[in-house]
Amino acid sequence: MEQLHQKTWLGCCLVTLVLGASWEWHGAHAAAPPRVHTVTIESLRYIPSPIEVVKGDSVVWRNKDPFPHSVTTEDHLIDSGEIGDGKSWTYKANRVGEFSYMCTLHPSMKGKLIVREK
Numbered sequence: 001m002e003q004l005h006q007k008t009w010l011g012c013c014l015v016t017l018v019l020g021a022s023w024e025w026h027g028a029h030a031a032a033p034p035r036v037h038t039v040t041i042e043s044l045r046y047i048p049s050p051i052e053v054v055k056g057d058s059v060v061w062r063n064k065d066p067f068p069h070s071v072t073t074e075d076h077l078i079d080s081g082e083i084g085d086g087k088s089w090t091y092k093a094n095r096v097g098e099f100s101y102m103c104t105l106h107p108s109m110k111g112k113l114i115v116r117e118k
């Protein structure tokens, strides 16, 4: 009788452990799903700027002006090319850092993208 009691107790412990581990596993993965952020380009401005994202997230620039713009860093490692009116461009933020960018068509337009480590 004593032995049976012990076995039941052990079984309970195991179930708790397994459930607990599975809960944590789900938690860790649900905590940081990649997100999609939007920067609106309107009236010769990037809104919002700066924008802060986490590595692996995507950023969509939407051009609401009736003429083209670009999202271009000085080293051209990020470069959308011309984004026509009403068009958008998506960038996957795989590199960590602070990236100042501008519009090659309107050099006074400046923005900043900040990519943080997960």
Ligand SMILES: [Cu+2]
Residues within 6 Å of the ligand: 068, 069, 070, 103, 104, 105, 106, 109
């Ligand atoms: Cu522009």
